[in-house]
Amino acid sequence: MAGNFDMAQIVRQALAEDVGSGDATSLSTLTSDLQLRAAIVAKAPGVIAGIAVASEVFAQLDAAVVVQPLLSDGSAVEAGSRIAEISGPAVAVLAGERTALNFLQRMSGIATLTRAYVDRVQGMGAVILDTRKTVPGLRMLDKEAVRAGGGQNHRMGLFDMVLIKDNHIDACGSIAKAIARVRSGKYAALPLEVECRTEADVQEAVALTPDRILLDNMTVDQVRQCVALVAGRVPIEVSGNVSLDNVRAYAETGATWISVGALTHSVRALDLSLQVM
Helix, strand or coil: CCCCCHHHHHHHHHHHHHHHCCHHHHHHCCCCCCCCEEEECCCCCCECCCHHHHHHHHHHCCCCCCCECCCCCEEEEEECCCCEEEEEEEEHHHHHHHHHHHHHHHHHHHHHHHHHHHHCCCCCCEEEECCCCCCCCCCHHHHHHHHHCCCCCCCCCCCCEEEEEEEEEEECCCHHHHHHHHHHHHHCCCEEHHHHHCHHHHHHHHHCCCEEEEEECHHHHHHHHHHHHHHHCEEEEECCCCCCCCCCHHHHCCCCEEEHHHHHHHCCCEEEEECCC
């Protein structure tokens, strides 16, 4: 993955937040030699993501805990499906339960919603993308979950693509001026995308051949007109006000990409639980 991504560090921080100096309840009620077998079970249908992160939680708590995945990320499940089996010292298994489930539930929720969007545009040729609307510190996990759901990642951060948005254009004075500054600067080799708010913006941008054009907050009809105007000269991304109800209509315009902030900023966690066997 791009960027500064350290899954082990993310898990360490999560455990420090939850377990801290120790699981007072488990340490008080369970003997150190007690062994436990448990399963992570889906309580609702969805798409699974985050198995490796959940496994890392238990590994950091006690290397004696064994996690046996029964499914891989991207697998569809029904209520009652077993996702993984866990065995090992009871203190470690129960101490890691909530942190592991927190990661799995959020990532699976993202994967589930992403799959719903991907299914809606099936056969249309449009690609569902995520955005930077992620939880700070968890972006790489959020974006990994999008991939598990069948979507693709937009830029990872501000460092790996130039995206000239409305505020940049207004500050520079025009799309042409903004593009000229990018192409004469230190980030000229990065992919270049330009946000367009009107057909006039599209006309100005397409003549300068950026790598892609972003049509933001346009209606389906407006997008269709802009796609016709561009006529395949530059790939087009659609963003803003996209929902499951209208995403297929946007895909039917011929846009190449459709980015959906809701994939990560409005996550409904998939209902999962850890059940002792």
